[in-house]
Amino acid sequence: SAVISQKPSRDICQRGTSLTIQCQVDSQVTMMFWYRQQPGQSLTLIATANQGSEATYESGFVIDKFPISRPNLTFSTLTVSNMSPEDSSIYLCSVEDSGQVPFFGQGTRLTVV
Amino acid sequence: KQEVTQIPAALSVPEGENLVLNCSFTDSAIYNLQWFRQDPGKGLTSLLLIQSSQREQTSGRLNASLDKSSGRSTLYIAASQPGDSATYLCAVPLMDTGRRALTFGSGTRLQVQP
Secondary structure, eight states: OOOEEEEOSEEEEOTTOOEEEEEEESSOOSEEEEEEEOTTSOEEEEEEEETTSOOEEOTTOOTTTSOEEEEETTEEEEEEOSOOGGGOEEEEEEEEOTTSOEEEOOOEEEEEO | OOOEEEEOSEEEEETTOOEEEEEEESOOOOSEEEEEEEOTTSOEEEEEEEETTOSEEEETTEEEEEETTTTEEEEEEOSOOGGGOEEEEEEEEOOSTTOOOEEEOOOEEEEEEO
16 A cells, blocks of 8 residues: 655645645655546546656646646656646646555645636 | 536535435556545545555444446545544556545545544
């Protein structure tokens, strides 16, 4: 299993500012995934983050808006840049353990005002 | 592009009832299918994972079935309890080679009344 610590758990931010979300895992993992869950909707993959390489973004998501860092095998950050109210969502990081079972952080509930 | 659909969107039942949640997917070439539970402020918890070669998996009061040919899965919850109240999500892996992320359904929000 894997234990994921995600910070902050929630935040209220002013439009035009940026927020960096941290994801810490208690074991080394190859891939980390960032998802967004907009109000009343399901999870949508933002990007896949591998250590030592640039993140791979899904259609509709760009690096300038959602820059991702992956400095080592246990940590990643997602930044939501130049925020607008439409960015209000829950952001979740996820990893797979050695048994290919996915684990999720508790999520970051972001409200942009 | 894989699309995952869940019905019903919401369900309210009295305690003790048996219930079935439905999940359908458009591309039957999946490696596996998973059911998750989402509680507010607590992220997602994996409930059951069914490999493509399997037809069902059981864990306690939960039983998940998979019919790849018809693109369907069901989650059966026996003798429901108020603690089962949560949103239930099904998900399948992205089919692109090397990408192990998931495509999620929209979820079923379950309320079990005491």
